[in-house]
Amino acid sequence: MLGYALATGVIFGLYYALVGVGMNLVFGVMRIVNLAHGDFIMLGAFGAFWLLRGLGLSPPLVVAISFAVFFVVGLPLYYLLVPRLFRAREPEMLSLILFFGLSQVIEAVVATLFGNTERSIPSRLLGGKPIALLGQTIPFAWAYTGCVSVLMLAGVYVYLYRTRLGRQTRAIMAQREEAVAIGIDVHRISAIAFGAGAGLAAVAGVFAPFMLGSFTPSLGIPLDLTSFAVIIIGSLGNPLGTVLGGIIFGVSLMLMRTYLSSFADLLPNLVLIGVLLVRPTGLLGRRVRHA
């Protein structure tokens, strides 16, 4: 059971990394906390519900549509909200309030339009059969989600480390003022990062019904808390640290579910507190500059 718990913990960890990476990218570039991130995931889940279950589209197409739509929606949303935040005296604190408000609005509108009843998507829509693993089985949907998570996280890596836009993004993450001084269009790069964060959240949302059982319009806040835990364990502001944070979070959760299920929610948060006490910058926090 230990081996199985560790293996499934890694799969869940990769998914939790996907859940958190968008929020961490936005924080890393803009130093703002997008508390509507969990609601973007929830909207992605609703989108998948209609596209997969309603229209019967193929899963890769649904992933592509979700990312593209939320990326495009994220761009004007950035220009509508974020530049105004930067003009405030304390943009980080103000961002908490602003995006919490946006989160509440999104949740309320979705609940009013579609109700609060649990929704779910049959895993068979992803195809495949249960996969044998260490004498037990895992749903095919988990393996599928794990693979998509790896691809998306690899995409973030390639974007940040192998493209010109990514280098500019990292420059802003390292020192915003210096990036402005050398002529980087900070708002353009930030808008792309914001759009990418929303797109990544939407892709995480597509797989939320398969990984989290069912979803309601209230899914957002718990996922914000999960995202916080994951990115703080890894490193706040370092998107790739999210992978480490996600895996630690996922493995902790699965170990607890296996051996002490009543307290399954406890250990990941204890790990979070422990990391904050021992390494307040997160496990991979050395390269992060303070804002």
Place this chain on the structure above:
Amino acid sequence: MAPSWLRAALCAGLTAFAMPAMAADAPSEIKIGTLYAGSGQLASASVPLHVALEWWADQVNKDGGVMVKGFGKKIPVRLISYDDQSSPSLAANLTNQLITQDKVDVLLSDSTSVMTASSVPVARDHKQLLFDVTGSSPNFFSPDNKYIVLLGLASTDRYPKSIADFVGQMPKLGIKSVAILYNTADYTAFQALAVRRAVEANKELKLVFDRGVPANTTDYTLLVNNVEAAKPDALLEFGYPANEIAFLHAMQDNGSKFKFLFTGYGLTELPLMKTNGVSDQLAYSYALASSAVYAFKPNYGLDLEQFKEAFEHWVTSHKLPGVEFGFNALAGYQAGLVIERTLQAAESLDQLELRRAVFSLSGNMTTLAGPFVLAPDGSQMGEILPLGQIVPGKELVGEYKLNIVWPEDLATAKPIYPAP
């Protein structure tokens, strides 16, 4: 002695004097305060209950209001509702607000023991009778608390009586090992406790798996795998609707089958399970035959079919997306019926008088939720549900019907074990 005509005149005069005074004292409306979870983990249980309550209030008001014995006339009811967002701390504040600011005449708790727990101490502190709709935790009831009555289902230590009794029959079916998987919230944990005691008391049965999960658990795949690894002959699972959906999804995803499966909410919220595409996992499973599927013969109010039709019409005509008929809708209507009869029997709106009035119904009223019987501490002793097995047929949602298998005197069929 005064002549009889003089006595009659005096009586008539006094009556004429008293009647306007009684009418003048009567409030223009009966304020009924309630909480509901419009969002959050418990919304799917709470919203149908609240919708049913709104429907009941509408019906009562169309009929001129509810008859209040103490005022000798019908008085319209006004529902004052606050959304507690599934937050127990917010529920405590809002209960306080209903009592101290809105000064409601009748106080209802939100659905579920999780949310009711917040309202119980507040109501008691303010000496306000809490009409507890479905908060069935035995922790709420004690001989020294006169300010709570349970309306919609038997208290949780009595509720699983049929399945706990049936555990004694399991060895006759060939069941030797049992697994229990439960949500650690009061409602489900107490049911699991009752069953655990029954298993432990039977020397022919062995408990091979016994795990609780946090109330917000929505992924059961690992847990279902772990249960399978324990190889039980019977699995008894107790959860709220969100847990059940996730649990049944996990079974579906893993291709898991159990020879004997009991679920706490699978039958109670069968339409919701159907909507989520997991009802096929319930074939040959067992559940308590909730009043939402088992037709009691009421002596007051609508019967199951009549209410279901009226509720679904209300949901459709008011465009309430995602609100499903099920036990919680029925519990909301049950709360309305009990309030209605209580006010018909109450001499005043004094809270202890309301308590006396609601106790006067005990043993004398059967609604679509079953016989209404209160224990002296206010907990519900009636509404004990038989154990059913969901088998192929056409009487329930989709392609299922229900066989009652326990207790023996109500049984309509023998249990089919192992599940095909």
